[in-house]
Amino acid sequence: MAIIKNAARQTLGQLIGANNPPVVVPDDSQRQYAWGKREVDTYWDDIQKFMRARKTGSPASSEYFIGPIVTITDDKITTRSLLDGQQRLTTSTILIAAIRDTLGEMSSTEARVVANNIQRDYIARRDGRHSNPQYFLTLSLFDRDFFKDYIQNWNETTGRTTVTEKSSRPSHTLIQGSYTSFKTHIARTLESIHSDEERLDWLDELSQCLVKGLVFVEVQTPTSSDANEVFETINSRGKDLSTVDLVRNFLMEKSRNGEEKERVNNAWRSLLDGFERREEIEKFLRHFWVARHGDVRSHSLYTTIREELTSRFECISPRYEVRTFAGELQNASTRYIELITASTDSETLDGLLDEVKSLSADAAYPLLLAVSEKSPYSEMIRVTQALISYYVRWTVVGRRESTLLEEKLFTLAKKVTSGLTIDAAFEQIAQWTPDDIAFQADFAQAPIPRSTQARYLLTLIEQHLRQSAGVDDVVVASTTAVHIEHIYPKSPEADLQLDDHSTLINRLGNQTLLHGRKNRVASNKAYPEKVEAYDSSSLLITQQSGIERLWDFELGSWRARGIEERQADLAEIAVKVWPVGDRNEGAH
Numbered sequence: 130m131a132i133i134k135n136a137a138r139q140t141l142g143q144l145i146g147a148n149n150p151p152v153v154v155p156d157d158s159q160r161q162y163a164w165g166k167r168e169v170d171t172y173w174d175d176i177q178k179f180m181r182a183r184k185t186g187s188p189a190s191s192e193y194f195i196g197p198i199v200t201i202t203d204d205k206i207t208t209r210s211l212l213d214g215q216q217r218l219t220t221s222t223i224l225i226a227a228i229r230d231t232l233g234e235m236s237s238t239e240a241r242v243v244a245n246n247i248q249r250d251y252i253a254r255r256d257g258r259h260s261n262p263q264y265f266l267t268l269s270l271f272d273r274d275f276f277k278d279y280i281q282n283w284n285e286t287t288g289r290t291t292v293t294e295k296s297s298r299p300s301h302t303l304i305q306g307s308y309t310s311f312k313t314h315i316a317r318t319l320e321s322i323h324s325d326e327e328r329l330d331w332l333d334e335l336s337q338c339l340v341k342g343l344v345f346v347e348v349q350t351p352t353s354s355d356a357n358e359v360f361e362t363i364n365s366r367g368k369d370l371s372t373v374d375l376v377r378n379f380l381m382e383k384s385r386n387g388e389e390k391e392r393v394n395n396a397w398r399s400l401l402d403g404f405e406r407r408e409e410i411e412k413f414l415r416h417f418w419v420a421r422h423g424d425v426r427s428h429s430l431y432t433t434i435r436e437e438l439t440s441r442f443e444c445i446s447p448r449y450e451v452r453t454f455a456g457e458l459q460n461a462s463t464r465y466i467e468l469i470t471a472s473t474d475s476e477t478l479d480g481l482l483d484e485v486k487s488l489s490a491d492a493a494y495p496l497l498l499a500v501s502e503k504s505p506y507s508e509m510i511r512v513t514q515a516l517i518s519y520y521v522r523w524t525v526v527g528r529r530e531s532t533l534l535e536e537k538l539f540t541l542a543k544k545v546t547s548g549l550t551i552d553a554a555f556e557q558i559a560q561w562t563p564d565d566i567a568f569q570a571d572f573a574q575a576p577i578p579r580s581t582q583a584r585y586l587l588t589l590i591e592q593h594l595r596q597s598a599g600v601d602d603v604v605v606a607s608t609t610a611v612h613i614e615h616i617y618p619k620s621p622e623a624d625l626q627l628d629d630h631s632t633l634i635n636r637l638g639n640q641t642l643l644h645g646r647k648n649r650v651a652s653n654k655a656y657p658e659k660v661e662a663y664d665s666s667s668l669l670i671t672q673q674s675g676i677e678r679l680w681d682f683e684l685g686s687w688r689a690r691g692i693e694e695r696q697a698d699l700a701e702i703a704v705k706v707w708p709v710g711d712r713n714e715g716a717h
Contacts, residue, residue, distance in 0.1 A: 142340030233288030638696025
């Protein structure tokens with residue numbers, strides 16, 4: 130059970146005020162800043178509602194409870210290490226800075242004095258002209274310097290911050306975005322207030338609502354272990370729960386010395402700098418674990434990691450240390466980033482990885498990660514080809530149970546990590562893949578409503594047609610230049626609509642590729658009105674796949690049977706494009 134020293138009511142001004150112990154986010158816990166525009170706008174709207182309620186003078190509206198925070202405090206409470214509450218305190222400080230800067234931009238001497246007072250009372254102060262500033266909120270190492278430079282280092286003479294630190298992480302961009310959002314919200318409100326005196330009053334009211342009206346409950350704990358337990362309990366049901374944060378906190382807690390803690394921090398720097406979005410880090414962490422231990426659901430990932438690693442860290446023989454796990458995580462993240470961004474420097478493999486991404490075949494990544502640990506990229510081509518064929522035949526076209534495919538691939542990834550050869554993995558995937566007869570039958574009937582998957586399938590067929598025809602210049606699909614064209618239109622004229630419109634519209638036999646300009650010309654028209662766009666297309670799938678069969682020239686109407694005929698022809702080609710196993714072995 131966690132030890133709680135005290136649970137005290139604190140206003141925002143008491144938490145980050147000049148007369149109270151500074152709040153510091155320790156380097157061995159917490160995440161970087163993570164609030165985006167949606168969270169910031171919701172926070173702003175809540176503050177505005179509170180301001181309006183506070184004006185009524187009702188005792189029930191005098192305070193706005195914003196939630197608990199968790200701190201680690203020493204016996205004399207001279208320092209407060211913040212474990213939970215960073216997002217709310219950081220965002221509140223950013224809003225206070227936006228109020229300060231708005232005041233600093235006003236022409237009156239009074240506004241400048243108020244701005245300087247806000248800076249000294251709630252953001253940072255100096256004991257002398259040449260002394261270092263004392264910051265009332267200090268973020269962890271990932272955001273600390275940028276936050277000081279962009280938000281906290283206020284020049285009382287010029288009335289602005291002297292920004293020199295460049296944005297280098299997604300969290301820095303979010304800090305900038307939050308500040309910009311608050312400045313915009315404030316400016317829009319002030320536009321409707323006509324006198325400087327009234328503007329000063331409104332800005333003063335806003336700042337007082339923040340520093341005196343926002344109320345937290347500060348849960349003070351004596352140790353990081355106690356704080357972690359409270360943090361996990363508070364967040365166990367909430368949106369703020371982050372597996373990445375919890376794993377890092379856990380590793381820091383289990384680290385036996387400063388060297389191990391630094392190793393964990395180095396691994397987390399790689400994660401934060403290597404991935405563009407936090408969701409990608411979460412996905413990597415799960416895929417990394419799956420590749421070693423088999424399937425685990427996202428909601429139980431942290432619990433599983435904590436239990437497994439605790440037993441391994443406490444085992445004397447063989448010794449498995451925090452630094453070992455952190456090193457494995459960092460090395461795997463480098464390869465994972467190269468896999469998901471198709472930047473392995475193997476042209477053939479990168480092309481295949483682009484296909485995996487186009488298909489959104491996330492289930493393939495744990496196995497690809499496991500294989501990449503055992504073999505150079507040049508030896509991954511056959512198994513990646515087999516994976517793609519399996520995914521296309523089983524899930525995209527066959528529409529079979531995707532969870533079964535995941536279970537098989539995740540189990541296979543674990544076996545590869547444990548020593549199964551890549552050749553054996555290749556053979557296993559080939560055995561699971563639906564055979565040619567089943568695939569051709571599935572393909573002949575498949576609707577493909579997702580435009581990204583339809584574009585992928587048609588693009589690969591186009592590439593096959595060009596290779597078979599000896600056409601070297603590949604002018605095929607990019608999402609900006611080439612579009613999906615529904616031959617029988619999504620919105621046909623009423624007298625031309627087919628009886629089975631909803632079932633026919635997304636059949637692959639009814640879809641082709643057209644360059645953007647031609648696609649706009651052809652959209653929703655009858656066949657005779659767009660045949661010229663088809664005939665003049667440089668794409669073979671549009672020129673040579675029997676599109677004309679979809680139109681009855683004698684009756685002047687669309688022909689449902691033509692969709693089926695064209696799709697059956699595409700199905701014969703598809704068997705060659707996505708062979709069982711190796712594409713070279715399946716080539717004709």
